[in-house]
Amino acid sequence: MTDTVASPASTAAAPEPNPPRNRVLAQAALLLLRGRTLVVLVVLVIFFSAISSEYLTQSNLILMTKHVAINAILAIGVTFVILTGGIDLSVGSIAGLAGMVSGGLLFKGLHVPGGTVFFSVAVVILIGILVGALVGAVNGLVITRFKVAPFIATLGMLYVARGIAQLHSNGGTYPDLAGTPGRHNEGFHVIGVDSFLGIPVAVWIMIGVIVAAVVVTTKTPFGRRIFAVGGNERAAILAGIRVNRVKIAVYIISGACAALAGLLLTSELGAAYPDTATTYELNAIAAAVLGGTALSGGRGTIIGTVMGAFVIGFLSDGLVLVGVSTFWQSVVKGAVIVFAVITEQAQQRLQSGLSKRTA
Amino acid sequence: MKLVAQAISKSYGGVQALSEVDFTAYEGKVNVLVGENGAGKSTLMKILSGSEKPTSGAILLDDEEIELSGPRDAMARGIGIIHQELSLFPNLSIAENMFAGRELRRGRRFVDKGTQRRRAREVLTRLSQNLDPDTLVGDLPIGQQQLVEIGRALLEDVRVLIMDEPTSALSNNEVDVLFEVMADLRDHDVTVIYISHKLDEFRRIGDWVTVLRDGKLVAHESMAKTDTAWIVRQMVGRDPDSLYAHNSSTAGQTLLDVRHLTVPGPVRPLVDDVSLTVHAGEVVGVYGLMGAGRTELIECLMGMRSSTSGEVRIRDKAEPHATVQARMAAGLALVPEDRQRDGLVQTMSVRDNILLATIGRFTRAGLLRGATEQRTAAAKAGELSIKSPGLSALVTSLSGGNQQKVVLARALLTEPVVLLLDEPTRGIDVGAKSQIGALMAELAAQGFGVLFISSELAEVIAMADRVLVMARGRITAEYAAADVTEEALVAASASDRVLGMTDRTERQSAAPHDGRPGEGQEGMPMETENS
Numbered sequence: 088m089t090d091t092v093a094s095p096a097s098t099a100a101a102p103e104p105n106p107p108r109n110r111v112l113a114q115a116a117l118l119l120l121r122g123r124t125l126v127v128l129v130v131l132v133i134f135f136s137a138i139s140s141e142y143l144t145q146s147n148l149i150l151m152t153k154h155v156a157i158n159a160i161l162a163i164g165v166t167f168v169i170l171t172g173g174i175d176l177s178v179g180s181i182a183g184l185a186g187m188v189s190g191g192l193l194f195k196g197l198h199v200p201g202g203t204v205f206f207s208v209a210v211v212i213l214i215g216i217l218v219g220a221l222v223g224a225v226n227g228l229v230i231t232r233f234k235v236a237p238f239i240a241t242l243g244m245l246y247v248a249r250g251i252a253q254l255h256s257n258g259g260t261y262p263d264l265a266g267t268p269g270r271h272n273e274g275f276h277v278i279g280v281d282s283f284l285g286i287p288v289a290v291w292i293m294i295g296v297i298v299a300a301v302v303v304t305t306k307t308p309f310g311r312r313i314f315a316v317g318g319n320e321r322a323a324i325l326a327g328i329r330v331n332r333v334k335i336a337v338y339i340i341s342g343a344c345a346a347l348a349g350l351l352l353t354s355e356l357g358a359a360y361p362d363t364a365t366t367y368e369l370n371a372i373a374a375a376v377l378g379g380t381a382l383s384g385g386r387g388t389i390i391g392t393v394m395g396a397f398v399i400g401f402l403s404d405g406l407v408l409v410g411v412s413t414f415w416q417s418v419v420k421g422a423v424i425v426f427a428v429i430t431e432q433a434q435q436r437l438q439s440g441l442s443k444r445t446a
Numbered sequence: 447m448k449l450v451a452q453a454i455s456k457s458y459g460g461v462q463a464l465s466e467v468d469f470t471a472y473e474g475k476v477n478v479l480v481g482e483n484g485a486g487k488s489t490l491m492k493i494l495s496g497s498e499k500p501t502s503g504a505i506l507l508d509d510e511e512i513e514l515s516g517p518r519d520a521m522a523r524g525i526g527i528i529h530q531e532l533s534l535f536p537n538l539s540i541a542e543n544m545f546a547g548r549e550l551r552r553g554r555r556f557v558d559k560g561t562q563r564r565r566a567r568e569v570l571t572r573l574s575q576n577l578d579p580d581t582l583v584g585d586l587p588i589g590q591q592q593l594v595e596i597g598r599a600l601l602e603d604v605r606v607l608i609m610d611e612p613t614s615a616l617s618n619n620e621v622d623v624l625f626e627v628m629a630d631l632r633d634h635d636v637t638v639i640y641i642s643h644k645l646d647e648f649r650r651i652g653d654w655v656t657v658l659r660d661g662k663l664v665a666h667e668s669m670a671k672t673d674t675a676w677i678v679r680q681m682v683g684r685d686p687d688s689l690y691a692h693n694s695s696t697a698g699q700t701l702l703d704v705r706h707l708t709v710p711g712p713v714r715p716l717v718d719d720v721s722l723t724v725h726a727g728e729v730v731g732v733y734g735l736m737g738a739g740r741t742e743l744i745e746c747l748m749g750m751r752s753s754t755s756g757e758v759r760i761r762d763k764a765e766p767h768a769t770v771q772a773r774m775a776a777g778l779a780l781v782p783e784d785r786q787r788d789g790l791v792q793t794m795s796v797r798d799n800i801l802l803a804t805i806g807r808f809t810r811a812g813l814l815r816g817a818t819e820q821r822t823a824a825a826k827a828g829e830l831s832i833k834s835p836g837l838s839a840l841v842t843s844l845s846g847g848n849q850q851k852v853v854l855a856r857a858l859l860t861e862p863v864v865l866l867l868d869e870p871t872r873g874i875d876v877g878a879k880s881q882i883g884a885l886m887a888e889l890a891a892q893g894f895g896v897l898f899i900s901s902e903l904a905e906v907i908a909m910a911d912r913v914l915v916m917a918r919g920r921i922t923a924e925y926a927a928a929d930v931t932e933e934a935l936v937a938a939s940a941s942d943r944v945l946g947m948t949d950r951t952e953r954q955s956a957a958p959h960d961g962r963p964g965e966g967q968e969g970m971p972m973e974t975e976n977s
Contacts, residue, residue, distance in 0.1 A: 311801075314791070314794060319787075319793075321788045322787075322802075325750070326856065327770050
């Protein structure tokens with residue numbers, strides 16, 4: 088009978104254990120904790136701009152945001168998976184594979200019986216994203232049909248997808264993605280290099296992905312089901328939710344986002360390397376966790392993840408700008424992530440403490 | 447050793463689990479403790495075995511007051527307990543399990559596996575089990591696992607042995623073995639405390655019987671001076687009608703018709719050739735002991751478990767797909783037994799939990815309409831008088847009874863014709879219980895069919911128009927509300943006989959056989975197929 092809570096009437100009659108002042112303080116602390124990713128971001132910006140006058144310039148902010156875009160798109164995809172209680176370790180490899188497939192199509196075309204076909208840039212991008220979605224679908228099927236733990240299934244895919252990316256060019260690089268007029272496949276640089284209204288196209292794409300992801304997670308039945316599956320899978324099954332379909336769908340979304348990020352990165356680099364985006368999955372997961380997404384599933388927001396990606400990006404670039412060695416950058420980044428989870432725990436405790444008193 | 451509890455009280459927060467309970471366990475006797483679920487039996491045993499401390503009262507061992515600091519302390523004084531839930535390690539062998547936490551040593555560091563194996567084998571022989579002590583416990587059937595647990599207690603030099611429903615998972619043969627061991631222990635002047643629901647069983651072995659009800663001692667008597675009917679009367683005690691609303695509507699058309707449903711299990715079928723019907727406006731109760739297959743039956747009806755044979759017809763249409771979605775669309779809705787595990791999404795608000803099963807209906811152009819959601823959830827919450835700090839509050843901030851209503855609200859929103867309720871009143875307080883009972887009667891009056899599972903005699907008798915009894919996966923008896931008695935239910939729930947739905951003679955023989963002559967046998971099974 089531990090879950091029996093006294094009726095509201097009797098709680099009201101009982102003396103309030105804490106004076107109201109403590110309560111207000113607790114509420115304030117909770118508010119601060121909830122917005123902690125934003126707080127950390129503001130602190131970072133103030134800190135680095137105090138050290139370096141170059142940090143808070145328009146050009147640097149735009150550059151940093153462009154760096155953030157790729158990780159943010161990866162992290163948004165991974166957030167869908169984490170919300171269902173899963174994990175996707177294969178996103179970095181998927182990004183690399185999508186980059187290689189697209190790079191190959193632009194550089195050497197597709198060999199078919201009787202010649203070589205070249206596709207327009209739009210079609211190449213579409214194929215790249217479809218490759219990512221397909222790999223995600225395989226992840227989802229392995230996890231749901233063969234009951235493989237998501238960690239293992241996507242760890243396997245991390246190697247498999249990377250291997251296929253290397254096989255694609257036999258380990259080599261596709262050095263020139265500019266295309267030629269005769270093949271009608273010019274313009275791949277637009278997504279990764281060009282700007283529109285003074286803001287990089289990659290950033291516009293990130294904004295589009297953010298909007299779409301926010302709408303899907305908060306405004307659609309599918310989004311609600313994602314949270315339900317992550318919050319309590321058994322209850323979701325009983326509520327008639329097709330849990331396996333939801334899971335497969337989130338891995339497809341994650342794969343497609345990863346592929347899109349891979350294309351942006353490849354476009355920016357102007358060449359397709361099979362080792363592109365190696366270990367990016369860890370940055371993506373870190374951004375999601377930093378943004379308050381619970382690895383146990385059911386809790387988290389897209390905006391939080393984006394904030395997390397900004398913190399990681401602005402922190403790395405700031406450290407570079409003030410001349411901290413890459414070794415120290417790793418140490419700082421790791422410490423920030425663990426600290427974020429510690430504050431997350433504090434928030435949960437405070438929150439449940441407060442809601443118990445109001446119930 | 448004589449173990450005495452004097453005026454033991456125990457409260458958890460505001461809930462009084464035990465109040466001023468006196469209990470005496472005599473040396474060299476089998477002392478039976480009975481009572482309904484929630485009567486406080488397990489709490490009392492936890493106190494006597496040192497894992498809980500009483501709020502007030504004293505424990506006397508051989509007339510000397512003792513204070514138990516923990517289970518180890520109790521064990522050191524010779525008090526051992528076999529828990530209802532198995533506390534074994536399936537990944538370890540029988541011998542390793544028996545000596546877990548108190549391994550025999552060779553030298554200071556090393557486990558003496560040889561001696562452990564030898565002593566484990568001795569205990570197994572005493573339990574008539576020809577098992578290799580190196581067998582993994584996870585590979586044993588559940589009954590033998592229970593015997594390993596018992597063997598573990600026997601390894602110690604116990605003077606007082608508490609057994610909390612040890613036979614719920616045992617086959618008849620294994621029960622006989624256990625009773626032989628208990629008789630042997632009794633002959634060696636061990637004090638045995640035995641908790642059981644199975645009246646026919648404990649009457650065979652018990653010397654004294656103590657009855658608890660609602661945390662209070664109601665009777666303590668020598669077994670020879672009692673009979674089954676007397677014990678059940680003491681257990682149930684209160685006037686059930688004061689607590690539960692009885693459905694008064696008349697039964698209409700057949701809504702749910704289950705024919706020869708069988709769900710396979712590891713040893714025997716979990717649900718064995720079950721046929722039943724539920725009509726509009728009818729409240730049907732399913733009574734049975736733990737492990738009787740009631741939950742499995744309902745889960746199979748809801749499409750969460752697959753059956754090997756049988757047919758489920760809803761509103762005269764067969765539903766062959768047997769997925770949760772198909773059964774839900776056909777008109778079934780389930781309120782599960784364990785609402786924390788199967789019912790609620792703890793990370794979601796009250797509103798989102800209420801709407802979870804029907805969320806696809808609140809969209810325009812694929813997007814959710816917040817206002818409609820809010821209105822629907824608020825209407826349902828008002829209808830069921832769900833008390834919450836607000837619909838956007840986390841569902842975990844509600845009391846148990848209100849959480850249960852949230853799950854019920856979700857089920858009702860799917861517009862079912864038959865509601866399946868698995869232990870709908872478990873773990874909620876008395877006030878909420880009677881509210882849930884009233885709701886069930888009201889739903890029946892609105893034309894729903896209601897099928898509910900209950901382990902509480904008073905509840906099932908008071909609320910059901912018709913009671914089915916399950917034992918070992920089969921339906922062993924069926925009674926109309928007017929004919930049902932506690933004795934009849936208890937007897938049928940321990941019965942191995944089957945209520946044949948087609949064979950008249952078998953059906954008659956399924957009448958309870960353990961009650962007092964003339965009483966309890968009036969509950970003639972009803973006709974069910976001609977409606």
